[in-house]
Amino acid sequence: MKTISKENYLKIIFSREEETGKPITTTYLADKLNVSKAAITDMARRLAAEELIAYERYHGIRTLPKGKKLAVEVIRKHRLWELFLLEVLNMNWSEVHDEAELLEHTTSDKLMNRIDKFLGHPKFDPHGDPIPNRNGKFPKTAKRMSLLESAEGKKYKIVRVNDASKDVIDFLSKIGIELGSEITVKKILPKNEGALIKNGRRLHSISGNIAAALFIAPAEKGRKR
Amino acid sequence: MKTISKENYLKIIFSREEETGKPITTTYLADKLNVSKAAITDMARRLAAEELIAYERYHGIRTLPKGKKLAVEVIRKHRLWELFLLEVLNMNWSEVHDEAELLEHTTSDKLMNRIDKFLGHPKFDPHGDPIPNRNGKFPKTAKRMSLLESAEGKKYKIVRVNDASKDVIDFLSKIGIELGSEITVKKILPKNEGALIKNGRRLHSISGNIAAALFIAPAEKGRKR
DNA sequence: CTTAAAAGTTAAGCAATCTTAACAATAAAG
DNA sequence: CTTTATTGTTAAGATTGCTTAACTTTTAAG
Numbered sequence: 211m212k213t214i215s216k217e218n219y220l221k222i223i224f225s226r227e228e229e230t231g232k233p234i235t236t237t238y239l240a241d242k243l244n245v246s247k248a249a250i251t252d253m254a255r256r257l258a259a260e261e262l263i264a265y266e267r268y269h270g271i272r273t274l275p276k277g278k279k280l281a282v283e284v285i286r287k288h289r290l291w292e293l294f295l296l297e298v299l300n301m302n303w304s305e306v307h308d309e310a311e312l313l314e315h316t317t318s319d320k321l322m323n324r325i326d327k328f329l330g331h332p333k334f335d336p337h338g339d340p341i342p343n344r345n346g347k348f349p350k351t352a353k354r355m356s357l358l359e360s361a362e363g364k365k366y367k368i369v370r371v372n373d374a375s376k377d378v379i380d381f382l383s384k385i386g387i388e389l390g391s392e393i394t395v396k397k398i399l400p401k402n403e404g405a406l407i408k409n410g411r412r413l414h415s416i417s418g419n420i421a422a423a424l425f426i427a428p429a430e431k432g433r434k435r
Numbered sequence: 436m437k438t439i440s441k442e443n444y445l446k447i448i449f450s451r452e453e454e455t456g457k458p459i460t461t462t463y464l465a466d467k468l469n470v471s472k473a474a475i476t477d478m479a480r481r482l483a484a485e486e487l488i489a490y491e492r493y494h495g496i497r498t499l500p501k502g503k504k505l506a507v508e509v510i511r512k513h514r515l516w517e518l519f520l521l522e523v524l525n526m527n528w529s530e531v532h533d534e535a536e537l538l539e540h541t542t543s544d545k546l547m548n549r550i551d552k553f554l555g556h557p558k559f560d561p562h563g564d565p566i567p568n569r570n571g572k573f574p575k576t577a578k579r580m581s582l583l584e585s586a587e588g589k590k591y592k593i594v595r596v597n598d599a600s601k602d603v604i605d606f607l608s609k610i611g612i613e614l615g616s617e618i619t620v621k622k623i624l625p626k627n628e629g630a631l632i633k634n635g636r637r638l639h640s641i642s643g644n645i646a647a648a649l650f651i652a653p654a655e656k657g658r659k660r
Numbered sequence: 661c662t663t664a665a666a667a668g669t670t671a672a673g674c675a676a677t678c679t680t681a682a683c684a685a686t687a688a689a690g
Numbered sequence: 691c692t693t694t695a696t697t698g699t700t701a702a703g704a705t706t707g708c709t710t711a712a713c714t715t716t717t718a719a720g
Binding site for chain 1: 701
Binding site: 299312 | 520523524525526530533534537538540541542543545546549550553
């Protein structure tokens with residue numbers, strides 16, 4: 211059965227997994243949810259029984275497709291509510307989060323779609339976080355390459371080059387990169403000290419400067435059209 | 436502690452008490468809430484322990500001030516949400532009730548006041564039911580005297596006379612009744628067969644016709660100003 | 661007034677979500 | 691590679707809100 215508690219667990223598990231790419235620990239969840247670690251283990255068993263998560267004793271939690279879907283629905287509701295409360299009802303920035311935290315669990319999909327429509331199908335909430343659409347798809351979001359440590363190993367598309375200086379342009383054209391190029395991020399050094407990317411078969415080292423100028427968005431998966 | 440379940444119990448207990456003026460029975464609640472009678476007894480003990488209701492074994496439930504206050508808050512939220520969903524979000528008449536049933540328990544007073552303001556402090560919901568204001572006061576509602584069986588013994592004010600025929604006007608003036616008069620309802624006969632009212636010290640018998648033409652609203656309580 | 665039907669209560673138990681305390685596994689440090 | 695600190699699990703128990711079944715009180719009918 212779907213409960214408020216379970217929705218909250220899944221929401222946090224999902225978000226954390228997106229952030230780290232690693233299994234979520236008991237301690238992290240106990241902290242975030244303000245409950246004992248025993249409570250986490252307990253719930254983990256129940257969520258696993260419903261195939262919402264994969265849970266391996268002593269080795270953390272991962273979401274399964276069903277759990278992911280539920281989590282995304284809750285996140286969608288949360289973000290739409292935040293926007294709605296802020297923009298339509300003129301609530302304060304500071305109040306909006308807690309309010310949405312409550313409403314997100316008692317809002318039907320139908321109502322949520324009404325609100326979505328009312329707001330003009332927004333893609334981002336007041337914090338700039340992406341709002342998944344009614345099918346659970348997140349809008350592609352472009353970020354500075356220099357800030358993308360978490361996403362190493364994945365394919366990205368260059369969507370903006372935030373620097374028009376000759377040096378930068380020249381360097382990029384020299385290594386065969388232009389707007390729309392698809393590259394693979396191999397390594398992002400912390401503190402904006404550059405990056406390692408792969409363009410086709412060639413591996414290139416990028417300075418911090420340039421990594422900060424390049425805005426990249428996840429490349430489409432699946433077959434090309 | 437305040438829970439969704441308790442709010443629902445109180446809401447129904449309060450409404451039923453307003454309607455009948457009598458203690459609420461276990462069977463009635465079990466029916467309304469779709470739970471066993473044992474569950475009602477159980478909850479009654481818990482609500483009584485919190486002084487939300489007065490509960491006497493085998494003799495039903497009455498609300499206490501604290502419970503009344505809570506119930507009115509929930510009713511206010513319910514009705515405001517219904518209006519909001521219908522008018523602002525264009526939801527269907529049929530969907531609005533169930534949706535409000537959920538939202539009413541997860542909406543802060545602050546948010547509710549925003550919605551109230553957004554709607555222009557409405558006094559009635561889409562069903563015509565009165566919406567209590569933020570202090571829990573219901574707007575005075577005028578009703579045909581012929582339909583007010585429930586309210587015998589109380590003081591009312593004549594707020595509308597929905598019949599301009601000479602006979603009616605003459606009769607009323609003969610017994611000393613005009614717009615604004617305060618009378619006490621002594622007896623309302625069912626099937627619109629008339630009423631017995633007291634105007635000052637005099638007792639008058641009213642025909643069904645006239646009882647249907649007189650719109651009355653609860654008289655103000657407390658000291659006159 | 662008695663008695664059967666209706667209404668209400670109690671007892672035992674279950675599921676969900678917690679808690680604390682004791683114990684077990686893993687990871688980190690030497 | 692052992693030892694210890696950290697992390698995680700289990701067991702037992704509490705609370706909320708239910709259920710069913712057995713029992714008690716009240717009400718209504720004769």
